[in-house]
Structures are given as structure tokens and as C-alpha cells.
Amino acid sequence: MSTPPHAPRRPASAPNLSTPEIISQRIDEELRKEAALLKERKRKEVKVLLLGQAESGKSTLQKHFQLLYAQGTLDSERPSWRPAVYFNIIKAVRMILAELDFEFASRTPGNEFTTDDIVQDLSNVRTALLPLVAMEDALASEINGGVSIPGGRSGAYVRSGWQTMLDQKASLKLPETATVAAQTLSRVANEIKLLWKHPTVQHYIEERKIRVEESAEFFLDQIHRITQPDYMPTTDDILRVRLRTLGVIEHNFSVLMGGTSYNWRLFDVGGARGQRQAWVPYFDDAISIIFLAPISAFDQYLEEDTKINRIDDSLQLFTAICSNKIFEKVHLVLMLNKTDLLRQKLAADVKIKRYITSYGNRPNTYEAAASYFRQHFTHAHKKNTTESSRHLYLHFTSMLDTQTIQRIISDVGEGILQKHVSQVGLI
Numbered sequence: 118m119s120t121p122p123h124a125p126r127r128p129a130s131a132p133n134l135s136t137p138e139i140i141s142q143r144i145d146e147e148l149r150k151e152a153a154l155l156k157e158r159k160r161k162e163v164k165v166l167l168l169g170q171a172e173s174g175k176s177t178l179q180k181h182f183q184l185l186y187a188q189g190t191l192d193s194e195r196p197s198w199r200p201a202v203y204f205n206i207i208k209a210v211r212m213i214l215a216e217l218d219f220e221f222a223s224r225t226p227g228n229e230f231t232t233d234d235i236v237q238d239l240s241n242v243r244t245a246l247l248p249l250v251a252m253e254d255a256l257a258s259e260i261n262g263g264v265s266i267p268g269g270r271s272g273a274y275v276r277s278g279w280q281t282m283l284d285q286k287a288s289l290k291l292p293e294t295a296t297v298a299a300q301t302l303s304r305v306a307n308e309i310k311l312l313w314k315h316p317t318v319q320h321y322i323e324e325r326k327i328r329v330e331e332s333a334e335f336f337l338d339q340i341h342r343i344t345q346p347d348y349m350p351t352t353d354d355i356l357r358v359r360l361r362t363l364g365v366i367e368h369n370f371s372v373l374m375g376g377t378s379y380n381w382r383l384f385d386v387g388g389a390r391g392q393r394q395a396w397v398p399y400f401d402d403a404i405s406i407i408f409l410a411p412i413s414a415f416d417q418y419l420e421e422d423t424k425i426n427r428i429d430d431s432l433q434l435f436t437a438i439c440s441n442k443i444f445e446k447v448h449l450v451l452m453l454n455k456t457d458l459l460r461q462k463l464a465a466d467v468k469i470k471r472y473i474t475s476y477g478n479r480p481n482t483y484e485a486a487a488s489y490f491r492q493h494f495t496h497a498h499k500k501n502t503t504e505s506s507r508h509l510y511l512h513f514t515s516m517l518d519t520q521t522i523q524r525i526i527s528d529v530g531e532g533i534l535q536k537h538v539s540q541v542g543l544i
């Protein structure tokens with residue numbers, strides 16, 4: 118190969134850039150740069166796990182993070198929540214009808230809530246609603262992208278990237294089954310209202326014979342708004358939607374603190390018992406755990422094991438987290454969540470001691486209950502903390518109180534960041 122006439126000539130004294138030593142120096146330099154970049158990235162990366170049993174409010178808390186730090190992404194995801202709202206309503210209608218069937222089958226004469234006329238009226242409403250109820254599984258399957266939950270459990274859930282999948286498929290347009298569901302819902306909106314407001318249904322709700330999911334009441338009360346053809350979920354709707362999380366979903370936020378932009382990596386996990394083994398690979402190098410325990414759940418049992426009281430399960434899980442060596446130095450935040458529902462239940466005179474005998478003769482008030490649950494969780498932490506310096510940051514929360522929860526997120530965030538900054542020096 119000949120040198121082109123105008124190519125600059127290497128002076129005789131200049132080093133030969135292709136000697137093995139130079140190549141090796143260059144590789145070293147590249148590796149150093151890469152390591153420095155990695156270190157810098159790690160320095161700005163804050164890894165937080167959201168843990169707790171199913172329905173404890175982890176995904177709802179994640180939405181609040183999103184609302185605070187990445188409002189734009191929540192806005193762009195808005196359309197993909199529409200099928201989920203429909204799904205929540207259809208499921209509630211199905212649960213109400215199933216319970217009515219059961220109650221009517223065993224009705225006794227003279228009961229003012231189950232007269233022949235009432236049974237006939239509600240049976241007509243039922244007939245009108247059957248086509249809607251029949252769509253539940255197909256809608257769940259569409260939301261799930263056709264993948265079913267291991268173990269054959271039905272229902273709708275979200276997994277990593279689900280919104281992108283829906284967005285790519287349909288952008289603002291509703292997917293096929295959801296479109297039919299929207300039309301059917303508009304057609305039977307009056308019947309849903311009739312059913313929901315019916316004194317017999319309200320009576321069974323009060324008597325706690327009909328138990329719908331916690332967000333159902335909110336959606337059913339607003340059925341006419343939701344069944345409008347141009348309905349788009351509000352932020353409140355998104356916060357209320359119930360969809361199980363499947364596996365572990367990572368959410369990234371850029372958070373500006375003290376003039377530096379940190380990359381928050383928030384891991385939201387599926388909380389049901391069968392899902393918990395999927396958490397383990399994410400335990401390494403987590404700087405913080407936010408553990409959610411719904412203290413309103415004292416009268417509820419696990420869906421996956423109906424013998425186990427949900428508060429017991431939360432305590433057991435929290436104990437396991439506290440005693441795990443890998444979390445000895447973690448910044449541990451405990452949110453005793455759903456305080457609004459706890460207040461509601463106590464106002465309706467649901468007795469804690471009926472479900473938790475050790476509650477004894479303590480007053481059935483919010484203050485006494487909150488202090489009792491706090492004591493149990495702090496005790497579990499203290500008993501299972503070998504690293505004496507690990508502190509427990511405890512908050513009573515309601516995810517419906519957006520203003521307060523956002524202030525708590527800011528406070529919790531600062532604490533987590535301080536911990537992070539004190540540890541990055543070790544990297």
C-alpha cells in the first residue's frame with residue numbers, strides 16, 4: 118500500500134501509535150474512563166424497593182412518585198388506564214350479582230330486603246347486566262396481553278412494559294375488547310346505578326355480606342361520568358384503579374436534589390405469596406426499602422390463603438425483611454397505610470378484637486388501634502435488628518391524601534438520599 122501524496126508524514130521522532138504497549142495503554146485508559154463513568158452513574162443511582170403484601174398500596178405509592186417527579190409520563194399513560202377502570206367496574210358488578218344470587222337462594226319469608234317484588238326487580242337488572250359481566254375474562258386477557266397468571270388464577274394484572282405494549286398497539290384508540298366493554302357499559306349505565314343504589318344491595322354492603330374491592334365504591338358512585346364516550350381517567354381514577362402487579366417492575370425517575378440530578382430506580386413488586394420469590398434478585402445493593410402494611414386489613418384474610426389474617430401476614434413479612442442480613446444497613450421506611458379505611462371501619466363499629474383477639478379490651482378507636490399496630494411493627498423491627506444503627510422511619514399514610522403523601526415522599530426521599538450519599542463514598 119503506498120502513502121497518498123498529501124498525507125502528513127510521521128516525524129522520525131514521533132512514537133509509533135500501533136505498538137503493543139500503546140494499544141495496551143489505550144485499552145487501560147478506556148477501562149479507566151468506563152470505570153469512572155460507572156462509578157459516577159452508581160453515585161447518582163438510588164435503588165429503592167417497594168415491598169409489602171398484595172393490595173398494600175405499593176403500586177399506588179409508585180404512581181404518587183410518578184405524579185411528583187414525572188407527571189408527563191403519567192399523562193401519556195392515561196389512556197391505557199381506561200380498560201383497567203372498566204375492568205374494575207365489571208368485576209364489582211359481577212361480585213354484587215353473585216352475592217345476590219347466593220342471598221336470594223336462601224331467603225326467608227318476611228325479610229323486607231328480599232320480597233318477591235325486589236327479587237323480580239333485581240332479576241331484571243341482572244338479565245340486563247349479564248352481557249357486561251360475560252366480558253370480564255376477555256377484558257382481563259386483553260389487559261394482560263394474553264398471558265395468564267401462573268397457577269391458573271384469573272384477573273387482570275400489570276407487568277413490566279404493559280403500557281408501552283398497549284400504547285404501541287392502539288395509542289389513543291381503545292383495544293378491541295375494551296371498545297366493546299365501553300359501549301356495553303354506556304348501554305347499561307342506568308342498570309348499574311340501579312343495582313348499586315338499590316336498598317337491598319346497600320343493606321348487604323353495610324352488613325358486609327357483599328364485599329367488593331376497595332376502589333369499587335368510588336367507581337360505581339361515578340358510573341355516569343365513566344360511561345361517557347369521551348371518558349378519560351382522571352388522576353384520582355388512576356390512583357384508585359386496582360390491578361395486580363406481576364413480577365417486578367422497575368420505574369425510573371430523575372430527581373433533582375441539592376443541585377444534583379439523581380436517577381431513582383424504584384422497584385414495584387407483586388405482593389401475593391406466590392410472587393415473593395421473584396423479589397430476591399433485586400435485594401442486592403438496595404439503598405432503601407419502603408415497606409407498606411395496610412392497617413385497615415385487620416378484618417381481611419389473604420386471597421391466596423384464606424386462613425391467614427392480613428395483618429398477621431404483614432407482620433410476618435416485615436419480620437422476615439427486618440431479620441434478613443442483606444438489609445442490615447438499609448434505610449428502612451414503614452408506611453402503615455390505608456388509615457382512611459381504618460377510620461371508616463372503626464366509625465362503622467367493626468370490632469378489631471373480633472378478628473385479633475390479642476387486641477383485648479382496648480378502645481375500638483383510631484388512636485388506640487394506630488398505636489397498637491405501631492407497637493407491633495416497631496417491636497418486630499427492634500427484635501430483629503442486629504445492626505444497632507438501623508433506624509425505622511415510620512409514617513401513617515393514606516394514599517388518597519395526595520398532598521400529605523407527596524410531602525411524605527419528599528421527606529422520605531431526603532432521608533434516603535442522605536443515606537445514599539453517606540454510602541457512595543464506599544463504592
Ligand SMILES: Nc1nc2c(ncn2[C@@H]2O[C@H](COP(=O)(O)OP(=O)(O)OP(=O)(O)O)[C@@H](O)[C@H]2O)c(=O)[nH]1
Nearest residue numbers: 171172173174175176177357359362388455515516
Ligand atoms: N382507601 C385507600 N385505598 C388505597 C390506599 N392505598 C392503596 N389503595 C387502593 O388499594 C388498591 C390496591 O393498591 P395497589 O397499589 O394496587 O396494591 P399493591 O400493593 O401494588 O398490590 P400488588 O400489586 O397485588 O402487590 C388500589 O385500588 C388502591 O387504589 C389507601 O391508603 N387508602
Ligand SMILES: [Mg+2]
Nearest residue numbers: 175176361362
Ligand atoms: Mg402492585
